[in-house]
Amino acid sequence: MTVNTIMVVGSGTMGSGIAYVAAVGGYNVIVNDINKEALDRAEDKINSSFETGIKRGKISTEDAEKAKSSIQYITDLKSGAARADFVIEAVPEIISIKKETFEKLDQYTNPEAILATNTSTMSPTEIGSFTKRPDKVIAMHFFNPVPKMKLIEVIKGLETSKETTTIVKEVAEKMGKETVFVNEYPGFVTSRISALVGNEAFNMLMEGVGTAEEIDKAIELGLNYPMGPFKLGDLVGLDVRLRNLQYLHETLGETYRPSPLLVKYVKAGRLGVKTGKGVYDYEDTEIEKKVDRTHQLTT
Numbered sequence: 001m002t003v004n005t006i007m008v009v010g011s012g013t014m015g016s017g018i019a020y021v022a023a024v025g026g027y028n029v030i031v032n033d034i035n036k037e038a039l040d041r042a043e044d045k046i047n048s049s050f051e052t053g054i055k056r057g058k059i060s061t062e063d064a065e066k067a068k069s070s071i072q073y074i075t076d077l078k079s080g081a082a083r084a085d086f087v088i089e090a091v092p093e094i095i096s097i098k099k100e101t102f103e104k105l106d107q108y109t110n111p112e113a114i115l116a117t118n119t120s121t122m123s124p125t126e127i128g129s130f131t132k133r134p135d136k137v138i139a140m141h142f143f144n145p146v147p148k149m150k151l152i153e154v155i156k157g158l159e160t161s162k163e164t165t166t167i168v169k170e171v172a173e174k175m176g177k178e179t180v181f182v183n184e185y186p187g188f189v190t191s192r193i194s195a196l197v198g199n200e201a202f203n204m205l206m207e208g209v210g211t212a213e214e215i216d217k218a219i220e221l222g223l224n225y226p227m228g229p230f231k232l233g234d235l236v237g238l239d240v241r242l243r244n245l246q247y248l249h250e251t252l253g254e255t256y257r258p259s260p261l262l263v264k265y266v267k268a269g270r271l272g273v274k275t276g277k278g279v280y281d282y283e284d285t286e287i288e289k290k291v292d293r294t295h296q297l298t299t
């Protein structure tokens, strides 16, 4: 099967980045969101990614214009799905929303279309079971910010076919990405390790091992991580972090029990950069600058 048109469902942080790399990769792109304002924000963000790309010499003005004109923004899932031969879902990490989305996609797309999920933790086998084509369902786990981060972690479900993995590899390469193919297990490789490191840091803070700044500095300079676990957590969103940990705790057991301090921060509404306060206070411009400078993050 030749992939010409990619539809991205959910145009938030991840969906907008995925749409951008798909357009730069030469695909016709349909971006869908149930929320018109989110769709408008995505369009602004994608257009500014093109401007940055041109300024940094990563893409010519001509190619950027061509790629930009290949993107369509729509709120109607049905009409977009009917034209797509490859779909990447990036709706919130809530199983009921994923289920409803995949049931609809299964109904509206050509039966040959591949349906990929950008889930951070969930089972592509379970997501595949919401459709009548589990052989064509797979997880493509992108990293934030998508235009910068090189990797797509690809996770096969129990029924995912060889043909599907081959096509996914081709699509990822056209998007300029490296891939790792892993077998399904909760949290895959990256989300499982990242959640654990972040949780351990919260436990250390709770135990009084050090301040947040000291723990972040130790991990950055001593272990050569590009970003300390608290800065990363604040950027990802502590609520998102907690949700991932709760899922890993349910599926993998005690090792992943969320730190009581993380739970307390979320209860207080201290969710990180997005609420202006998380572990750090973002009125502190120095930390905000640091966070801006460091772009590597993942949930």
Ligand SMILES: NC(=O)c1ccc[n+]([C@@H]2O[C@H](COP(=O)([O-])OP(=O)(O)OC[C@H]3O[C@@H](n4cnc5c(N)ncnc54)[C@H](O)[C@@H]3O)[C@@H](O)[C@H]2O)c1
Pocket (backbone or CB within 6 Å): 009, 010, 011, 012, 013, 014, 015, 032, 033, 034, 035, 038, 089, 090, 091, 092, 093, 094, 097, 101, 118, 119, 120, 121, 141, 142, 143, 144, 236, 297, 298, 299
């Ligand atoms: N944020 C990250 O760093 C990151 C990294 C890797 C993977 N992920 C995963 O990517 C997915 C999306 O995360 P995000 O951070 O982009 O979320 P987000 O909240 O920024 O965006 C989600 C978008 O989906 C839209 N939406 C909600 N219900 C919808 C529906 N039924 N149909 C169409 N659109 C719908 C929302 O309006 C919103 O614009 C999640 O599964 C998340 O776990 C996130």
